[in-house]
Amino acid sequence: MGSPAEVAVEFMAQVPLTYAGFWRRVVAYAIDQFLVFILAGVFVLLAILPANLVPRHPVGADWVVGGALILMTIALTLVALGVILLYFPVLEGRFGQTVGKRLLGLSVLKENGLPIGYGEAFLRRLSYYFEFLVLDALFVPFTARRQRAFDIVARTIVVRDGA
Secondary structure (H helix, E strand, C coil): CCCHHHHHHHHHHHCCCCECCHHHHHHHHHHHHHHHHHHHHHHHHHHHHHHHHCCCCCCCCHHHHHHHHHHHHHHHHHHHHHHHHHHHHHHHHHHCCCHHHHHCCEEEEECCCCECCHHHHHHHCHHHHCCCHHHHHCCHHHCCCCCCHHHHHHCEEEEECCC
16 A cells, blocks of 8 residues: 555545636635734734833833843734744744634645645745745636746645635
């Protein structure tokens, strides 16, 4: 029979996959971007509160309080940055889909039909980090598997669930 991975690949080769279309992916992405905006925005607003409480001219114990407030501001800002940078790769790497993809019945898989890991999820997201996502997305209507350029690089596909 072979290793479990070989059996899984052989099984998935028999399962018909329906590749996700451009507009369905755009709507899922818009939902996810809205959620990222809200989540990161909440943490940024929470970071502003302690920043405004830092004493302007600290004296005595105010240095300790001011330092703690500054550390809290930095920590909350880093959490907001983490949400922005890690939302897609963490959710796709762990669950194979983000909230937007889940709502629209989409999943990210390896080209062989098996689940992706964090490496593939991060690699397919590189165009997002370097802000050439629009150019990357232009590949979707023109590829047989409806892949973005970095889907091709990461060897991933986006499919409709149960279709």
